[in-house]
Amino acid sequence: xxxxxxxxxxxxxxxxxxxxxxxxxxxxxxxxxxxxxxxxxxxxxxxxxxxxxxxxxxxxxxxxxxxxxxxxxxxxxxxxxxxxxxxxxxxxxxxxxxxxxxxxxxxxxxxxxxxxxxxxxxxxxxxxxxxxxxxxxxxxxxxxxxxxxxxxxxxxxxxxxxxxxxxxxxxxxxxxxxxxxxxxxxxxxxxxxxxxxxxxxxxxxxxxxxxxxxxxxxxxxxxxxxxxxxxxxxxxxxxxxxxxxxxxxxxxxxxxxxxxxxxxxxxxxxxxxxxxxxxxxxxxxxxxxxxxxxxxxxxxxxxxxxxxxxxxxxxxxxxxxxxxxxxxxxxxxxxxxxxxxxxxxxxxxxxxxxxxxxxxxxxxxxxxxxxxxxxxxxxxxxxxxxxxxxxxxxxxxxxxxxxxxxxxxxxxxxxxxxxxxxxxxxxxxxxxxx
Numbered sequence: 001x002x003x004x005x006x007x008x009x010x011x012x013x014x015x016x017x018x019x020x021x022x023x024x025x026x027x028x029x030x031x032x033x034x035x036x037x038x039x040x041x042x043x044x045x046x047x048x049x050x051x052x053x054x055x056x057x058x059x060x061x062x063x064x065x066x067x068x069x070x071x072x073x074x075x076x077x078x079x080x081x082x083x084x085x086x087x088x089x090x091x092x093x094x095x096x097x098x099x100x101x102x103x104x105x106x107x108x109x110x111x112x113x114x115x116x117x118x119x120x121x122x123x124x125x126x127x128x129x130x131x132x133x134x135x136x137x138x139x140x141x142x143x144x145x146x147x148x149x150x151x152x153x154x155x156x157x158x159x160x161x162x163x164x165x166x167x168x169x170x171x172x173x174x175x176x177x178x179x180x181x182x183x184x185x186x187x188x189x190x191x192x193x194x195x196x197x198x199x200x201x202x203x204x205x206x207x208x209x210x211x212x213x214x215x216x217x218x219x220x221x222x223x224x225x226x227x228x229x230x231x232x233x234x235x236x237x238x239x240x241x242x243x244x245x246x247x248x249x250x251x252x253x254x255x256x257x258x259x260x261x262x263x264x265x266x267x268x269x270x271x272x273x274x275x276x277x278x279x280x281x282x283x284x285x286x287x288x289x290x291x292x293x294x295x296x297x298x299x300x301x302x303x304x305x306x307x308x309x310x311x312x313x314x315x316x317x318x319x320x321x322x323x324x325x326x327x328x329x330x331x332x333x334x335x336x337x338x339x340x341x342x343x344x345x346x347x348x349x350x351x352x353x354x355x356x357x358x359x360x361x362x363x364x365x366x367x368x369x370x371x372x373x374x375x376x377x378x379x380x381x382x383x384x385x386x387x388x389x390x391x392x393x394x395x396x397x398x399x400x401x402x403x404x405x406x407x408x409x410x411x412x413x414x415x416x417x418x419x420x421x422x423x424x425x426x427x428x429x430x431x432x433x434x
Contacts, residue, residue: 037091040068042339044328045084045094048074050292051151051285054355058346068339078201078264085404088113088331095334096343100400101139101147101327107403108329109141115330116144120341130348135364138396139327147327148344152361153388154283154323156207160303164192164278173305177215177244180308184253187278193255196277198263199418202411203399207281209245209414210321210398211307216241218314219393226401230432237314242417242424244310249418259419266293273297281307283322284384287360291376304380306387320391323400325364357381362388406434 037043046055052074059070073094075083080098087093088108099105108114121127128136131149139147160173165183168190174180187194198204213221217237224232232238248254255277261267263282271277273294280286291298309317328347330340346352348365356363357375362384375381388394399407413430416422422430 040336042068042070042096042334042336042343043073043094044070044096044343045073045075046098047080047326048076049285050288050359051361054151054352054359054361057355058343058352061351062343062346066339066342068336070339070343076264078262081404081407093331093333095336095340096328096330098150099139099147099327099329100323100397101325102396102401103403103406104400105139105146105327105329106141107405109146113332114146115332115334115337116146117148117330117344118145120344121145123341124345126348127344130365130367132364132366134394135325138324139329147329148347149325149364150328150347151326152284152356152363153325153384153394154285154361155320155384155387155391155394156211156281156283156307156322157286157304157384157387158307159272159280159282159286160305161272161275161278161297162301162303164190164275165303168192168278170278173303174308177308177310181248181251183278184248184251188252192275193271193277194253194279195255196261196268196271196280197254197258198261198268199254199259199415200262200267201264202415203397204263204268204282205418206398206411206414207283207321208248209241210395211281212244212310213238213241214319214321214393214395215307215310215313215315215317216244218316219319219395220314222395222398222401225431225434230434233428233431238428239424242427245418246424259415269293273302284360284362287377287380291360304383316392318387318390319393319395320387321395322397324394324396402434409434 044055044059046052052072056072059072063069084097089111105114117127127148128145135149135153136145139145158173164187168186170183170186174183184194217235221232221235221237261271263269268280269286269289272280273290287298287302287304290302306317328344334340350371353363353365353368353371354374357368357371360376360380362368362381369385372378372381372385399410402410409430413422413427417427
């Protein structure tokens with residue numbers, strides 16, 4: 001199979017993350033300080049998963065020389081967004097928090113909860129100049145910077161179990177949508193679930209919707225919708241994409257119980273690594289997920305490829321969807337802004353880049369390419385970088401491009417459409433109501 005490497009993992013690292021003393025108590029006003037926190041502490045809140053090893057290493061390094069200590073708090077991935085919204089305006093709010101830029105922070109900016117980072121950047125221009133401009137700008141709102149890139153870029157790719165595919169008579173990754181449908185039939189005949197899907201988390205299902213829409217209609221359809229034109233959801237291209245998705249579900253591509261399976265508890269990843277499924281569409285973090293939980297599979301049997309093309313579609317085959325990067329944003333009322341500023345500087349340090357590539361992530365610093373030979377899997381790191389560099393469009397995940405308040409409606413419409421509870425018109429009406 002072209003452009004593949006091999007690897008493995010059953011349980012997602014999100015299950016290892018715990019909520020560390022995060023009070024979900026009554027809300028305070030947006031201007032209150034984190035009065036229930038000890039003095040001389042800065043709290044950094046992150047999405048709980050396998051990437052936390054690097055974040056903890058950065059915290060440990062910083063704390064070796066800082067009088068004000070950084071404390072890393074994590075929330076398991078499936079709960080991160082909802083719990084962040086619950087605590088963001090309370091005394092338990094973090095000083096720094098993980099996000100996806102774009103719509104994921106606009107509500108907080110409008111509520112005056114976030115600190116513009118322009119003064120930090122004026123003091124240290126590398127807080128901006130050390131990152132790829134297209135990525136850095138994803139956390140700029142109304143001309144002001146509200147985020148510093150952390151972790152790495154996360155395109156969504158089609159992962160596979162090479163041994164399962166070979167046993168089913170599949171020699172190459174599907175290059176076209178028709179190839180994928182043919183592979184689904186071969187895998188069904190071989191007695192395995194063709195595609196692992198953590199439908200209970202909902203966001204993994206959205207990846208299929210995003211890519212099919214992009215391949216059929218190009219990125220312009222979603223950009224128009226996000227810009228305030230709801231009519232595009234009832235276009236011919238939109239209906240064509242929905243028809244293709246319905247056909248995929250109806251063929252049994254995801255099995256019968258995908259809406260009870262999660263990625264965040266390791267369920268869908270385990271289906272792939274244990275040989276019970278042939279494919280999984282997932283963000284590039286799947287490499288570290290599998291490497292952490294199933295290193296033998298990660299080293300020998302895990303393949304990765306681009307999403308298939310659609311014959312006659314308007315979308316460029318090199319387009320990507322996913323997360324352009326994750327970001328650290330800062331609460332406006334942090335008690336220790338100087339400590340926060342100095343901690344953020346680690347996000348462009350050589351140590352940060354080396355450790356991120358070491359777990360399969362791809363930082364978006366301007367010098368990332370200098371460290372790819374040091375990655376645990378250099379071929380994977382270079383392949384991922386080539387995808388990002390060559391993508392004409394890198395579309396931010398829909399539930400991150402829209403404000404968090406829109407996420408339940410997006411996820412609900414998609415889950416209802418996949419389950420058959422609503423038809424194409426129902427999905428279109430729901431998206432027009434955002």
